[in-house]
Amino acid sequence: MFSLKSKIMGLATALMVFAALGSWLGYRALSNDIVERWGQQVAEIQVRYDSARLLSSLEREIGLAKQMASSQAIIQWAQNPEDPSLQEQALEELETYRTNLSDHNYFLALLENRHYYYNNANNEFAGNQFRYVLDPDSADDAWFFQLIEEGRDFHLNVNPDVALGVTKLWIDVLVRDDQGNILGMVGTGLNLDAFLQDIVDIGQDGITTLFVDYNGAIQLYRDRNYIDFASIIKPEGQKNTVDRLFDSPQDKQRILGMLEMLKKRPDTAGAVESGFVRINGSEHLAGVAFLPTIGWFEITLLDLNTLVPGHYLWPLIVVFLVTLVVALGLFHYVIQSRVLRPIASLESAVEQVREGRFELPYLPKPDNEVGRLADHFEKMTDRVRRYTGELEATVAQRTEQLHRQARVDALTGLKNRRGLDEALLEVISRAEREGNRYGLIWLDIDHFKIINDDRGHQLGDDVLRRVATWLKASVRPYDVVGRWGGDEFLVLLSPCDPPTLEELAERIRRTTEVESKTTGVGITLSIGAYYGHPSESIDHLLKQADQALYKAKQGGRNRVVVSLGGLETSDTN
């Protein structure tokens, strides 16, 4: 069984943990909401920022590439590739562009003879810009034929140039004549490493930027292994699409869904979609924007574990634990001092009262139900203690009364027969102890029956009461006087000697005779007295006195017969 204290503390802890759990869940829901709103805004800002950076880097290059494509010198040469003067003019113009392009390189591919021209920042191929002939059967050259086939006027392509030994972000622009017929392709390549460093390796912890093409194939990403090089020539399904980054199929679907949605929306320029995704087990917020100028998507991934690390919660947890401990401590203190300790004191007080000990120890009385209960109990105990005391006193009084009544003759107030028996035992044992002798006087009213019969029972009672009074008056204070029954009385004299015994018996007889005459009812007494030995039994003693009385009656009444144990004296009136 658990104590009240452990139950209360257990319940309090459970309630606090329950409340804390509720608060925690509420906090989590709220903080997730805040993080989501905040993250969406950050993602949108980041997407716009990154897009702007990319576009600002590219726009000038794209503009120059488009100018090259519309250059009359180049168009004319593309129409007549074999014309050396047109070639000279065109290459001259291309060289002018090379100095203006940021990576100082260009390429020109002519459709008619599939000749590919190139010069780089080092002017390595000056006078020797013709590099090779594009081969429709070569995988390395497939990009050219694919773009021509698709007729896409502008295209960005991340592609290694095996022949030149470089990997670049290529800006490809179709060269067309006035009728729109495709004549070739011109463009420039940007150093991918420098570009990646500038745009996607921004070194912001927890923020990853990547660019994917119209089909979701990764084009710019800090991890080169994910970049879908030469994406243009790969069939669908073999491309390194962005969904490869995400853990769950749902996230993959969602991101691809976002791309589709942004493509369809008429206001896609500047629109941003965002949502939570998991990458390598950690939660990210992804923001996606479409860049119509280049036909790519920009995706920003915010790593929430890095941006909002778990240890941010530690102070909160510490505050919670400290609050919990302090709250439990306070609760324990209050419950202990205001409920449990008073109850424990009350319990031991109740136990004490149950055992009949009414003197209560100090009972703490807090200002609450327990305090009032202790107060009531204290008052109740006090009342019970008083009542019990009064009851005990009454019982003792009554017992004493009964005790006395059992030994006192109701009519005369003298000892009755039981009282006389006790007195006899006491006298005998004292005599034995002290070696004293004692005397026993047995007396009987002469012809008492006649008084009763002639003058009434009431008067008989009066006579009995008067005899009692005279007897008391005749003996010493320490002598015992009792009514044996009817009209017979006993007097015990201890210590005693024969002359005293005789003298007292005679005094009794005479007093009664003389005094009774003054009452109008004269009476006489017959008295037998016996001088007892310490070793004699009560029966023997009474028998001896009775015999002496009998002799006094026989002797004519109104006389005293004293037996000294063998010797006998008689006294007449």
Ligand SMILES: Nc1nc2c(ncn2[C@@H]2O[C@H](COP(=O)(O)OP(=O)(O)OP(=O)(O)O)[C@@H](O)[C@H]2O)c(=O)[nH]1
């Ligand atoms: N009024 C009254 N009478 C009592 C009481 N107790 C006994 N008696 C009467 O006392 C009388 C005692 O008579 P006995 O002792 O037998 O004879 P007696 O008349 O005294 O004659 P002797 O003893 O032979 O002198 C009886 O009539 C009893 O009824 C009592 O308490 N009150």
